[in-house]
Amino acid sequence: MTDVPMRKRIMGWMMFDWASQPYNTLLLTFIFGPYFAEIVTNRGIANGLPVGLAKAEAQSLWGIGLTISGVMIAMMAPTLGAVADSAGRRMPYIYVFSLLYIVGSAGLWLAVPDAVNTTLILGFFIIGLIGMEFATIFTNAMLPDLGPRSEIGRISGTGWAMGYVGGLFALILCLCFLAADGKGKTLLGISPLFGLDTEAREGTRSVGPFTALWFIIFMIPFFLWVREDEPPVKRKKGAIKEGLIGLLATIKRLPKSPSLTAYLSSSMLYRDALNGMYTFGGFYAFGVLGWSVIDVGVFGLLTVASGALFAWLGGHADRAYGPKPVILVCIILLILAAVGVVCIARDSVLGIMTPEGSIIPDIAFYGCGVLIGAAGGVLQSASRTMLVRQGNPDRMTEAFGLYALAGKATSFLAPLLIAFATDISNSQRIGVSPVIGLFVLALVLLVWVKPEGEDKSVWAIAT
Template structure:
């Protein structure tokens, strides 16, 4: 097949488990210029503000507190919007990934989905407080999730063509760390210079918002959408310009048929490939739990602890700092001990943090009552956020490496498509479950407060983490082979 040499890649059909030959994983790599490596890493820097500003710390809490009728209803609607976006990815990513592997280049796919995500993010500026067009806002959020996360599928698939297997952990961890730093910088810009408290009209730094942004109309919070779009457009360019892509293998018309045939063959064999199949199932659950923890953490803090956008933003700054450190350290641990250990330890830490978050209110910590007014709930939430950031950065970086260990390089885009499918298969189930649980417990039949309904609504996160941890022992890593080479 015409295209970039794959260094003697060999594929084997296995009856009981998925294995990738050491010849495939340790085959010689063509030299990639340093600017190509940095261009690929900058994709995480470019995309992270979408997760930091839109999904977690600025726009999501703003939507729940000012656009939706109330915080509980906002949590429910946000779950529906992000769930629909995840469902669209789940239904299409394996097919498009298989087609991309057959055609070759990934950059055209990245560009196409990036445009969808950028336009959707920019449109969030029109999400006025108390406006009647909540449905349009939710459509924009769903499209933003669809475009941005689909672009990441194809960017991730470029990783094993850039460095040898032994360096994948460090590359992935460094890129995730750089992404967290990008999220941190963008969050400081929004909180320090754009987003102001409606009561004071001042930002976190005590300044009036730049560009004459109106605090009463929450223009600083709404501006997180256009800022995310502009940031992404600027910083994704080095990857598009300098990172090498695989050569075109065949015309798109023939590739569609071949891609579908490849995908059908993979799906037929997948249940017999125990390691690959177990990894997809395990990551499906623990990544969905992590995404739900990110997506609903700010909304939960706003509704249960009555945090302001400024407090949520400080929480986000802390989580991004520890996330950068965790991703960097996790990449080094990945290189030394392998990605499987990093993933397992991270799941345990995240489960404990989720339990701390769910059990914390103004009156309780770990479900134990507190006496009098105290700042202990805020401190507990900040501590949880620090560890969530560190463990979240580590687990996401190590997961990319562990997936590459399961497949040969010619099918890595298909694998990341299935990886997206396995994550999105529950990424819409998780938010939907939280939405349904929150709405159920907020109904008049239970007579619960909005605060208690929110607490009970996010408990599925704990179950998802534990299922992911239980499936991890069946996953194999090629770390030892790579280190011995």
């Protein structure tokens, strides 16, 4: 990166988190996900399914869509990362995957209430999700270039906090002025702006184009201020072959890198479990507690706000104690939160019956959401700084490609287990319980992770 002051480079890099977070906040978790559950459930009921089975069908279909995207990302991520390292360029990939982000999110406008072609809707969602995930890989790989090793945790935590704040602002705007409940009113009790048709749910559907527009606007600082240094040697030919050879060598060397291998395996499980909690949280609240899109959105406000605050605090804890203790504490907290979620129903909390119409289950679920947001934000921020310590410093994009592979190689696992458990039990509560086991296994694998990573001699042959 040249000709731009370091402070501006860092701020530009952080703006990617701000620009991209609404895909997770608005589409994956708090507004579009529950809305998709609603339209698929209504379709199932119209086709004669009982309400419970219709809701379970919606959750299963969502899980299938996430499984497909996860498999595609897992197949391509490490290869693209290796090729980018060999070619010495990341920005061209960021441009391409940013375009996929925009097309995929904008296409969700087509999710009309009586949508028959849910395959098309899921297709657009998958395209946007792939764009977001791959753009994230290449921007994360720039992290080591933004400061000394001692400051990476703080930079990562602040960037992640900015992402949460961006997602929070986007969620507030959508809840107050666009997304409507069953009565056609937003959180402010008004009709959606711009004359959007409430019968056609245009206000809620507009979160897709809104997410695309948000990304376009707030990626401008990134593309203005983030620059790559010229590679020492311009490589116009052979980058693909060289990248694949380097990737193969790295994979073969993994058994000799027990700390990196253990970390990739652990992060594979705990990120999968965390994503399962994020992506099915709205579905769970809609199906088990009977919440509306607006109710889920308010839940999202609390979750994202706690994530923003604690991601920033976690970045300072990361700088003070290192990422490994931070990750351990976060996983333990998430296990407790997952157990709490499974033990919440409309008529009980932790097995204790509540009076009919009681708000205690709602308050308990809000509490779990705050805990998930706080621990999840810190966990994800600390995870990318941990990878900086574990990976080969000369092939960092490849390392983040492997990190994405670890995150996506089994990213189908949580959705698949949730879909399977839901189908077998016909219960959304039991359906989300597999995430607890994934967190516990991840905790065990962290025992073999060295806080400071592998000895640099391990990477000598690679470079």
